[in-house]
Amino acid sequence: MMRNQLSGYGVNMLPIEKPHLELLRQWRNSDFVREQMVSGxxxxxxxxxxxxxxISERQDQQHFIIQYRADYIGAANLKSCDGKPVTEAITLEPGIYIGDERYRSNILAFAPSLVLLDYCFDYLKVNQVTAKVKSQNSAALSYNGKLGYAEVDKDREYTIIALERERYIQSTGTLKNLLSRQRK
Amino acid sequence: MNNQEKLFQAFASALNIELNQVSPELTYNTIAEWDSTAHMILIAEIEGVFDVMLDTDDIIDMSSVAKAQEILTRYEVQF
Structure with missing residues (x-):
């Protein structure tokens, strides 16, 4: 199925193609990424x-590789929470990781989330996005908190967080302005 | 106050840390006080102090005090 790329805040999100697979696999197998995954x-x-x-045949998921300038820096995906196609889902679960360690501790790491969340709320018109984060992963919880996510459930292993459109808009205005300025 | 002192003061003020904690090696996300929210405050502080308007690439690249000084030099701030 043909899918379009998403762009904004300095990054492009390209639908994953076969030539991306080896780089994605290297990232996926890195300690940093495996520690965040449900299956390590x-x-x-x-x-x-x-x-x-x-994933190429599935309608209930969309997967992207993140490009900044000439480099691929990470991966992102959207999964439907109700089994419907992504384009018809009421709630979506976005997932993102930055594979390129140069950009993990950088404000740029917010750009792909902003692109993905704009796509969810403004184009796909979902009511809510949700995520399941390891409860020990304070960096990821803090990161998502900056985007406006709020905790809805928690146990020792996982914390479920959710975000609605209004809260997202309120939380990210300044960040969006900084990442949308004139570029060289 | 020279420009380097102004820059260090801007970091201390924006990140809400002591001036003696600011050094050229201080890097984004290596202390709890320099997170994304503080980074946005820092950008506003630096723009106000030096009367510049940073573009997005420079906001992204401003990942340390030393890098901030290097970027500001391109905006004709002399150190």
Missing amino acids: EIIDEQQQLNWFQN
Whole structure:
């Protein structure tokens, strides 16, 4: 299925294609990314290919590689929470990681989330987005808090957070302005 | 106060830290006080102190005190 790229705040989000797979696999297998994942297993080339073939046929998920300037810096996805196609879902679950360590501790790390959330709220018109974050991952919880996410449930292992449009708009105005200025 | 002192003071004020905690090596996200919210306050503080308007690439690149000084030099701030 043909999907369009998303752009904004200095980054492009390109639909994942076969040539991206090896870089994605390297990121996915890094300690930093595996620690954030529900499954931390090492992925081999065949598993990666199987995953790509699976997501290519699915309507309830969209997967992107994040580009900044000439570099790929991370990956993002959107998953439907109700089994419907992403374009018809009422609630979506976005996921993002920055694979390029140069940009992990950088305000640029917010740009792909802003692109994805604008897409969710302004284009797809979802009511709410939600995420499941490891309760120990204080950096991710703090990051999502800056975007306006609020905790809705928590146990020792995972914290469920959710975000609605109005709260997102209120929380991100200044950040959006800084990342939308004139570029060289 | 020279421009380097002004820059250090801007960091101390925006990040709400002691002036002696500011050094050229101080880097984004390496102390709790320099998070994304503080970064936005910092950009506003630096723009006010030096009367400049930073573009987005420079806001992204401003990841340390040393880098801030390097960027401001391009805006004709002399150190």
